[in-house]
Amino acid sequence: MPAPTVIARLPRALALALAAALAGCNAGDVATKAAPPAASGAGVVSDGAAGGGTAGGAGPAAGGAAVAFVGAAAAGVVPLRAPTLAEAPDGPLGAAIRRGHALMLATRDSLPGHVGNRLRCVSCHLDEGRRPRSAPFVGVYGQFPQYRSRSGSVISVEDRINGCFQRSLNGKPLPAASRAMRDMVAYLAFVSRGVPVGARVEGQGFGEVPALEPDTARGARIFATACARCHGADGQGTAIAPPVWGPDSYNIGAGMARPRTAAAFIRWNMPFDRPGSLSDQDAVDVAYYIDSKPRPDYAPKADDWPNGDPPADLPYATKAGRRLATRAAP
Ligand code: HEC
Ligand code: HEC
Numbered sequence: 001m002p003a004p005t006v007i008a009r010l011p012r013a014l015a016l017a018l019a020a021a022l023a024g025c026n027a028g029d030v031a032t033k034a035a036p037p038a039a040s041g042a043g044v045v046s047d048g049a050a051g052g053g054t055a056g057g058a059g060p061a062a063g064g065a066a067v068a069f070v071g072a073a074a075a076g077v078v079p080l081r082a083p084t085l086a087e088a089p090d091g092p093l094g095a096a097i098r099r100g101h102a103l104m105l106a107t108r109d110s111l112p113g114h115v116g117n118r119l120r121c122v123s124c125h126l127d128e129g130r131r132p133r134s135a136p137f138v139g140v141y142g143q144f145p146q147y148r149s150r151s152g153s154v155i156s157v158e159d160r161i162n163g164c165f166q167r168s169l170n171g172k173p174l175p176a177a178s179r180a181m182r183d184m185v186a187y188l189a190f191v192s193r194g195v196p197v198g199a200r201v202e203g204q205g206f207g208e209v210p211a212l213e214p215d216t217a218r219g220a221r222i223f224a225t226a227c228a229r230c231h232g233a234d235g236q237g238t239a240i241a242p243p244v245w246g247p248d249s250y251n252i253g254a255g256m257a258r259p260r261t262a263a264a265f266i267r268w269n270m271p272f273d274r275p276g277s278l279s280d281q282d283a284v285d286v287a288y289y290i291d292s293k294p295r296p297d298y299a300p301k302a303d304d305w306p307n308g309d310p311p312a313d314l315p316y317a318t319k320a321g322r323r324l325a326t327r328a329a330p
Contacts, residue, residue, distance in 0.1 A: 076199060076200070077199065077200045077201070077202055078139070078195055078196065078199050078200075078201055078202070079201070079202050080130070080132050080136060080138050080139075080201045080202050080203050080204075081138070081194065082129075082130045082136075082137075082138045082191040082192075082193075083190065083191065083193055083194070085097070085098065085101055088190060093186065096182065096183045096186040096187075097183075097186045097187050097190045099179075099180075099183040099186075100182075100183035100184040100185070100186045100187030100188070100190075101128065101187045103121075103180055103183060103184055103187075104120070104121040104122050104125070104128065104129065104184065104187065105120060105121075105122055105128070106120065107119075107120040107121050107169065108120060108169075110180070111171075111174070111180060113171075113172065114165055114169070114171045114172045114173070114174055115165070115169045115170075115171040116169060116170035116171040116172070116296070117169055117170040117171070117242075117243070117247075117248045117249055117250065117251075117296070118237055118242050118243055118248040118249075119168065119169055119242050119243075119248075119249070119250060120169075120242075121164065121169075123242050124168065124256060124265065125137060126269055129187075129188075129191060130191065131203075131269070132202060132203020132204075132207075132268075133203045133205070133206055133207035133264070133265075133268040133269065134206065134265065134268070134269050135204075135205055135206055135265075136191075136201065136203060136204065137187070137188050137191050137192065138191050138192055138195060138201050138204075139192050139195035139199060139200065139201035139204065140157070140160075140188060140192060140204075141157060141185070141188045141189040141191075141192035142192055142195055142196065142197035142198060142199065143198065143200075144156055144157035144160065145157075146160075148160075149305055149307065149309050150163075150304050150305055151304070151306075152305065152306040152307045156176070157185055157188060158174075158176040158181055158185065161174070161181065161184055161185070161188075162174060164254075166253070166298070167250065167251055167253040167254035167255070167257075167298055168250045168251075168254045168255070168256060169250075170249075170250060170251040170254075170296045170298075205264075206261055206264035206265045206268070207264045207267065207268050208264060209260065209263045209264045209267050209280050209283055209284060210280055211260070211312075212280060212281055212284045214259065214284050214285055214287075214288035215281075215285050215288075216285065216288050216289045216292055218285045219284075219285035219286040219287070219288055219289025219290075220289050222278070222282050222285055222286040222289070223235075223286050223289055223290065226270075226271050226278070226282075226286070227244070227270065227271065227286065230271070230272060231243070231244050234246070235249075235290060235293060236248065241272065244290045244293075245290055245291075245293035245294060245295050246293070246294065246295065247295075247296060249295050249296070250295065251295055251296040251297060251298040252295055252296065252297055252298050252301060252315060252316055253298030253300070253301040253304070253316075254298075256291075257291055257295065257315055258291070258311060258313045258314060258315065259284070259287045259288045259291040259313050259315070260284075260287070260311070260312075260313040261313075262287035262290065262291055263280075263283045263284045263286075263287035263288075264283070265287075266278065266283045266286060266287050267280060267283035291315060301316050301318070302316070302317065302318055302319050303318070303319060304318050305318050305320055306318075306319075306320050307320060307323070308320040308321055308322055308323025309322075309323070310322060
């Protein structure tokens with residue numbers, strides 16, 4: 001945004017036009033703040049501010065939802081509502097969205113050089129990235145670039161996707177400018193339509209589970225009775241479910257290798273055919289059990305959380321250690 005001093009130096013007509021545009025911007029912000037988030041079908045429209053320049057520019061806004069431009073501070077929590085693939089536009093953008101969707105489902109077959117295990121994106125981002133508390137993709141597009149304590153830097157949405165390629169899929173990153181990456185980003189932007197930039201969506205992430213004391217022996221029993229019929233008694237997967245440990249599972253650097261993240265995912269999403277049937281304690285016990293099992297290493301992991309603020313359940317040591325915890329208490 002040009003500073004007022006810059007406007008003052010511009011020819012008068014141009015300065016007026018600029019000032020009007022800026023005022024319009026502000027008015028949009030205020031109006032959006034005042035509107036209840038649930039009224040996403042009737043929000044304030046601000047062209048070009050799409051949950052993504054390219055995806056928002058072409059084709060109709062899906063579901064009649066308007067895309068409002070708001071700063072992260074102004075945006076609240078909005079309901080999770082994603083357009084269906086049938087609502088994707090025709091033409092090249094729609095084709096990219098559909099290819100991106102296909103890559104999420106057939107990740108390994110489509111990108112064998114980038115996937116090092118038997119998982120696919122939707123193994124953890126269930127229902128094609130639409131399920132609440134299964135790290136849905138809805139609204140995620142508008143939250144990047146984003147500061148991440150894991151890298152200690154601001155990352156792009158492409159960096160985030162590559163984090164899952166390298167860790168969750170134990171594979172190799174895609175070039176940011178590759179067609180496959182652009183297609184996946186097109187899909188993310190598409191399912192994020194209608195969510196204000198910077199807003200959080202209900203059920204974003206994996207949900208919460210209290211920090212209970214884990215009992216891995218109990219976890220082993222839960223695994224045998226509630227999980228093995230699909231993931232195999234040895235955790236190596238079957239025809240209907242992927243491995244949860246061993247050489248073909250997510251690696252040690254993956255978010256799912258942190259037992260509290262796994263516990264939340266399992267609490268709300270597993271067993272696949274009876275989600276929500278486990279107690280918090282069951283989910284914690286079985287998550288610590290599967291995350292205590294061997295899985296591929298991730299060599300760069302020691303560079304994670306370079307500012308010394310790793311999460312408490314991180315299963316590996318970092319070079320920076322836990323600097324914050326050693327600071328004097330107030
Ligand atoms: C083994 C499970 C797993 C697989 C497979 C996986 N992810 Fe993830 N993904 C995660 C976890 C865990 C997080 C959140 C990590 C955290 O923030 O703690 C995440 C976060 C994300 C986010 C950010 C979500 C948010 O709410 O900010 C995106 C985007 C994403 N993954 C895309 C992908 C894509 C694309 C693929 C396939 C190439 C993929 N993931 C495969 C587990 C997985
Ligand atoms: C009815 C079959 C079934 C049962 C029972 C089941 N799962 Fe799953 N699980 C699945 C399927 C299907 C997926 C997603 C696979 C996909 O779409 O690629 C999945 C995904 C997962 C994932 C993420 C992907 C991976 O392999 O790491 C974890 C972790 C997981 N399940 C853990 C569990 C745990 C723990 C239990 C027992 C409490 C359990 N599951 C019970 C079918 C099942």
